[in-house]
């Protein structure tokens with residue numbers, strides 16, 4: 001195989017956050033031709049906003065982070081086609097319309113696919129997952145005028161689907177395998193807090209319940225689901241949200257090494273020269289410290305794209321993510337997490353938990369039992385500053401330091417009630433340690449050391 | 453996409469259906485508005501009782517409607533169905549509402565006699581309906597169409613402000629901001645001026661809304677207005693000095709410390725109407741870069757125009773001439789400005805087109821005071837919207853609900869602070885963000901503008917210096 005020439009384009013399969021970030025950052029640093037291919041939509045849109053289109057908060061066009069002229073202006077060629085095969089020997093892509101395209105370098109950013117576990121009836125009309133824009137269009141069409149729906153699987157996409165259906169006045173039954181909503185990720189108290197909130201909204205939450213099968217009506221549309229308890233629940237629509245897996249089929253068939261995802265090293269290189277994988281579809285052979293092998297998240301997709309763009313423009317750069325963080329929203333309750341909070345505390349860990357009397361706000365700090373060093377925090381209903389916790393986690397600060405300086409990390413809008421003193425009192429009750437919270441300091445907030 | 457429940461309501465199609473309370477509230481407010489329209493058409497009796505009942509019915513009806521709308525749903529963001537309802541998505545009903553509003557403004561500015569404005573206290577129609585209230589304040593039937601307008605404007609801000617507060621009851625920034633803007637309209641813009649007017653009847657007129665600062669109040673330096681203040685005794689001098697001090701010292705200082713929001717979304721009447729009555733339409737503002745370009749030259753052009761016009765006016769005042777460089781100051785400066793900017797732009801387009809172009813067209817493209825404060829906010833201020841590290845998921849809620857058409861997401865997804873001349877600090881972007889990414893705050897100027905932010909938490913990039 002010859003080395004690619006400079007005129008051969010960088011081709012990216014997938015116009016999601018990973019592929020697009022990579023394309024943009026390559027363009028900032030290099031004039032080389034860049035082509036982005038996707039079968040899903042003409043332009044990049046925000047997958048995370050699918051729910052808001054359905055709920056009428058936005059239209060599809062609002063979910064596009066860049067105006068359509070942006071791609072022309074930046075000379076990024078967009079191609080709406082489906083890639084059926086990669087010829088890694090000839091460095092050539094085969095499209096479903098029989099055409100082909102040569103590449104110099106190839107980036108696979110093919111995203112994820114909704115999981116289906118082979119339930120009887122999972123192919124019925126009105127049964128679907130939610131990942132792509134076509135999924136949303138189908139959901140729109142199949143939920144017109146219906147009154148009852150079931151959503152299976154208590155994760156983040158599941159609760160979004162529940163909220164979507166609920167916003168249209170559709171009665172939703174939510175089947176969750178765990179003892180509380182998202183209990184496989186959240187500690188018991190937080191999982192209970194969200195479960196309560198779902199019920200407050202009138203969601204029929206069925207815990208410790210799994211799906212057994214889906215029953216058809218005479219037209220081949222779902223009319224009911226049967227649960228693991230043998231109960232039959234009538235519905236006209238069933239959302240299946242039992243997780244996603246990397247979308248690897250095409251790469252696998254083209255001979256690129258995959259496990260669950262497309263296997264890459266810390267430079268996002270696959271085993272095949274000039275072929276890279278980023279975003280949801282990638283699986284690290286050796287995960288970075290404190291990270292999982294597959295990270296199907298928005299911001300990790302962005303990080304991957306930024307990092308790979310450096311390598312592709314002559315600055316070979318390993319992926320080095322900092323402390324973990326994430327966020328979500330469950331109906332009206334926002335959630336943020338910084339560092340590592342497990343569903344069940346590990347042996348060496350201790351946890352401090354505060355919950356507001358109203359039951360919609362909470363704060364958990366997990367720390368090392370011996371050294372008192374902060375390991376992670378979970379917060380519900382209060383916004384906290386990412387940069388502050390990033391700094392404290394890197395500096396190896398103690399839990400007491402975090403609670404003493406919590407006001408600096410507060411990110412709620414101005415005039416919101418603050419709970420630093422209440423939290424410090426609870427900390428005293430639980431640990432015996434007395435802490436006087438310090439008032440917010442603009443100096444500490446805005447004159448932080450820069451970490452590099 | 454079509455909605456399962458196409459709805460004409462200004463809020464979400466409610467899952468539990470519409471109850472009797474909400475219907476009654478809606479019917480009450482609607483009947484009151486219908487009475488006003490019938491009074492306009494001279495078809496119903498006009499007297500003190502009719503007026504009291506009508507105005508109370510609007511406030512009570514809207515309150516009952518909104519209270520019932522939001523009471524059974526837990527506090528939180530209430531934007532369901534905004535883009536599937538034709539009255540809020542710029543659809544047919546939006547246009548109908550826009551045309552009715554525009555017609556009202558056209559009558560108000562140019563054909564007040566169609567509203568019933570008569571000569572020497574012989575009003576009829578809707579103007580006569582307000583005579584008893586004017587008599588209450590000033591003892592005379594000196595009602596003009598502006599009194600009708602001012603009263604309805606205040607009623608709109610108060611009643612729809614209550615609705616807004618019920619909608620955002622979880623958000624203390626919105627509650628406090630909205631209370632202040634309502635109080636400011638009710639007292640500073642309406643009650644106090646009317647009471648002062650009553651105490652100074654017979655004297656030359658000058659505007660007694662102390663917060664209506666030049667150049668928003670473009671006639672502040674007109675000779676009749678200056679003379680009105682100079683001849684108005686201690687009160688007149690107070691308003692003259694306050695007007696000058698607020699413009700020259702108060703505005704820059706407050707804008708430096710707080711951003712222009714202290715005025716635009718906390719005090720101003722135009723802003724107050726936009727934030728309350730205009731709230732269902734904030735999402736209609738254009739977020740295109742092309743709109744931003746038009747905005748930048750247009751708002752500054754108006755600022756230049758008002759300065760030239762006022763310069764000519766002051767030249768005329770101090771020189772005693774009615775012409776400057778052979779051009780009539782009235783015909784070539786004051787009249788065109790008053791017609792094009794004062795009436796057509798700020799009134800007819802600014803408010804009449806709410807349901808089509810969004811709620812802040814005037815504030816964004818026209819208001820010269822906003823232009824002045826915008827320059828301060830952009831270059832010399834402690835205000836910014838901070839972005840919360842790497843938490844943004846680029847969903848677009850912030851940009852969509854920014855009434856000023858700022859593409860907030862474009863900054864947030866890069867981890868860049870939002871420092872924009874046009875931001876009125878309404879705080880809605882921060883409210884609707886589902887990931888807690890945005891915070892309006894005042895802090896040191898240093899580091900406020902971070903043009904080349906780096907992703908928090910992606911360390912390889914920082915080491916290699918991608919920007």
Ligand SMILES: Cc1cc2nc3c(=O)[nH]c(=O)nc-3n(C[C@H](O)[C@H](O)[C@H](O)COP(=O)(O)OP(=O)(O)OC[C@H]3O[C@@H](n4cnc5c(N)ncnc54)[C@H](O)[C@@H]3O)c2cc1C
Pocket residue numbers: 013014015016017018019037038039040041047048049050051081082083084109110111112130131132157160247250278279280281295296297298299301327328845
């Ligand atoms: C409803 C929903 C809500 C979410 N909310 C959050 C959230 O709040 N926070 C968060 O961090 N993450 C969230 N996620 C996850 C997040 O959206 C994904 O991690 C992210 O979008 C993945 O980006 P990507 O670029 O790797 O792939 P994708 O965005 O999936 O892009 C891959 C693209 O490649 C195309 N493609 C694949 N194969 C081919 C082929 N052979 N030929 C042509 N085109 C092909 C696909 O059609 C797709 O358009 C959410 C996901 C969903 C579905």
Ligand code: SF4
Pocket residue numbers: 853854855856857858860870874875876877878879880881882892
């Ligand atoms: S940027 Fe935010 S605070 Fe500023 S005007 Fe827009 S929505 Fe309001």
Ligand code: SF4
Pocket residue numbers: 843844845846847848849850851860861864865884885886887888889890
């Ligand atoms: S609303 Fe929040 S998460 Fe969504 S694009 Fe704006 S800042 Fe980002």
